[in-house]
Amino acid sequence: MSQPEAAPKPAPAKPAPAKYPDPVYNTQNGRLLMRDTRYWPTDLWKNPWALPSYRKAAVLLAALLLGAAAIATGVGELSRWGDLLKQTLDGFLDGKGFPTLVGAGVWTLIKVLIVLHIVIISPIFLVWWERKISAHIQTRLGPMNVGGWHGWAQTIADGIKLLLKEDVTPTVADRWVHRLAPVVVTAPAILAFAPVTFGQDLSAADIDVGALYIFAVAGISVIGIVMAGWASGNKYSLLGGLRSAAQLVSYELPRSFSIVPVLMFAGSLNLTRIVQAQAGYWGGIVPRWFIFYPVVGQLAFTIFLIASVAETNRIPFDIPEAESELVGGFHTEYSGMKFSLFFLAEYAYVLLASFLAATFFLGGGAPPLPVLGFIPSWAWFLTKALAVVFCFLWFRWTFPRFRVDRLMDFNWKFLLPWSFANIAFAGLYLLW
């Protein structure tokens, strides 16, 4: 039986090209509700440049970057301004007849205050940036209202909210340990910034054992986390504290060992010397940063980055906090400013890890190309550090959380052996 000949199907009609929807206005007061945000990256991925606001944003971003570079070039090396300030200060104090000890004290105080404010103020930006990045990864907008432009003042408002919140101490808590824990977590985070070299001749304390000092002081924070976990008198907090002690002590090992090749190449623990050892270019193009040393550099950088993410208790290594299983881990019972101190310490450590990655592996304040040397070193340093911070935020919003035992296996059976092997590779490199 023959099939009746089907009528030739008309070719499937092409879907009409996506028209951008008309703006939506509130009928009551005529305010603009939605411009063109109903088509978001998933719809427009094929050609995001078709969206006028995308082009506008790209131009704005380029202008911002160029403007920042121009301002940085105009300001020049910060160490020059520092020397000028010191001379002015010394001249003023000499004129008043103060002993030299006063001048030294005031100068130290100024340096301490600058470093302190780097640690305290940077989270205001980092939290906002994190919320924006997380929002855009999840195709949301994030904070948009507070402050007008893309919600830039959201974190400041949050900070004021945290300041005004009631400070609750549970009745079963060990009061003094509960009270001290945030301090013990935060103080080392601030102390650890002392030897960081922010650019050419820019470090608050240029100490000879700088790298060792940073790792040592940063390790004290674990005690504060354990104190917080125990003193809350809460089983979830206790579990969080225990997990945190186990995790941080474990990941500290590959983190420290991953930079041993860097120390071997540089021949010093001093951060300034480590940066100096990376000066220059191979063939005039490829910078002599330690990350570009074949195999050894990349392996060390990867281990350092992974272990740093784990050290800061961030996803995918946030087992100590794990809000879906431990309610919030060691900081469950903290509110108000005490909670925000834990938060501050976390962001301070993210920033510290990025500064360290920039110092150890990305050449500190050295420009990536000799031609770009006119932009001062602190601007390059900041750019590199912020690029690493972006990686931290990116990881947090793209990876799922590790399971506890896998977390430990990953550290002891993968990261640690490879960091040892890497030291051996570095030895071969030096001998050869």
Added chain:
Amino acid sequence: MAELAFYCLAAVTLLSALGVVLFRNALHSALSLGLCLAGVAGVFASLSADFLFASQILIYVGGVAVLILFVVLLSGRASELRMRQVNGQWLAALLVCAVLLQGMLRTIAAYRDVVAGQGGAPTTQNLARLLLGDQALPFELISLILLAALAGAVIFSKPDPAPEETKHGCLL
């Protein structure tokens, strides 16, 4: 200035060492031990032994104190952590302490006139020369002994093959 720092840090060390013994709560004692070890590190720093200072904090405060805290946390509920301060062995303990104190006093007497360098040159390079040069053999021997101790600890603490259901159990 450095002397003032030295005496303050020494006071912190001694007071927190007393706290380790006198606190009734085991966790408070452990925290006090952490402070004591940090105080020792500070004493090193005030005597311008920079490398010793950093490694003391790295190993003792960041490592040993945390491990002790970990043990205290695992050892039971908060109410069970309170222990008696004195038991029947106090006389023997006192005697041991007296002997140790005498030994230390004699050691100190031998170095009474040695003055530590103030704000001196960094020590790391000299330490490295000594450890990897003149003293390389003792250094390696100590490393070997530590490695043997490590392997021994692992072998002794290895549990008997556990039944299936507890094998994958995970406390943390």
